[in-house]
Amino acid sequence: MADRGAGTRERPPSGAPLPEHVTTPLLTLITARSMDEDYAHVARKRAEAGEAPASAGRPHWASVVAVVALGVMAAVVAAQTDREAGVNELSRAALVERIDAQNDRVADLQHDVGQLTRANRDVASSSTTVQGQLDGIAARVDRAELTTGFAPVRGPGVRITVDNREGVDVNNEIRDEDLATLVDGLWAAGAEAVAINDQRINALGGIRNTGRAVHVNGRPVLAPYVVQAIGDPRSLQARLLGTSEGKAWFLLVEGLDMVYRAENVDDMRLPAAPERPLRDAIELNADPEGVPEGEGSAP
Template identity: 25%
Template structure:
């Protein structure tokens, strides 16, 4: 009898879908009037979501370790020259699979206080959506940093690659199978002046700054002379759809 084997990377993918489903359910139930601060079922679900996120991180680490072993064994007897190995290393660095060290910036975004009021006379009191970080805010920062010539970007503690997607469900960030709450940190290696100029020029960030001034959303930009981004450790499989004839 053959036994099916579920690889760590596939387990991580399954965990991501389960985690997203839980968060969507919580968001739907909250929309029906559930009080997240006092409802015991919501508190249990919150604990479960955090536990699933922790399990996903463990599976990701296991998968990364197995990939390193496979890569090491493959390179040992692949017959490649030193020049070819250097070229592969350079491509892996460009793809975000290697550590990256250099100067750069960290941008921190945070929710406004829940009891915030208008800081500018004449403005209406804020709606709940005016006081929280949205997906488009994080995406605007990431896109601006890429446009400013970032050599690599990390969101929270995870490196971004070409297939990474910044997704928010309610007031929660889901990134590569793990869950995060604000404040959100986006770190980029690159020329600090170019990165800062790109942030200042982005229309979406200019709009965000209006809410910073009006209602107290968090915004901080820190410059670093030297820092290190981790290499991406998740799956790098790229799949695409093909037309069925």
């Protein structure tokens, strides 16, 4: 077995001071040795050049000062790093907390957006339904206005002019019932709106005689009487001849020798009928035998 003592490192005797390379910090030792080698190299160069060698004391102390400064800087950097480590950790925790809070807020906003989108869709669907109902109501109003005469209308139709012959007897002048027969015949023939001398005929108006004057809607009208009827001009006059009222009218035209002229018109305008307040209706209660209450034979 080989002798292991030959390669062992000798230990200094107990109580002897440790060598300088053992007690000197590693960073200081490396720096000092590297600078000493640099100084030695410079000294050799100077000796070869015949220059006087530089003093060894000054570089040595400069090296020590540089090493000490470097150590102080390293210590400051280490302390600063330790302090910043705590700050950075706190900053990271705060940033993570803010990110979590913003994620929660984004989730809430996405939920709100979803609710608003659904509500908007429901409102749009309801609006479409309401608009359809409004369109239907508007169409019904238009038809009602046309039927009742409370709105002006325009369209093609027939214009009929009626007048008395000159010198006609008073008893043979055109009267309210004659014009009413013509208007009824036009309604039966398919007219949509009728007017006499720009007075629109409707259910609340009427044609009445007051003495020799003819009144339409309570307003006097004079001959010649211009009767305008909106309808299909291609068939309105022919269909008038086919109604019982139309036949009665043409008998009056021949019998009273009236002036009669009819023409088709592509576009005519009829005014609205004057508005009249509706009268109140009172419902009478009937007894079981069908006699209205308050009526009957006296006792």
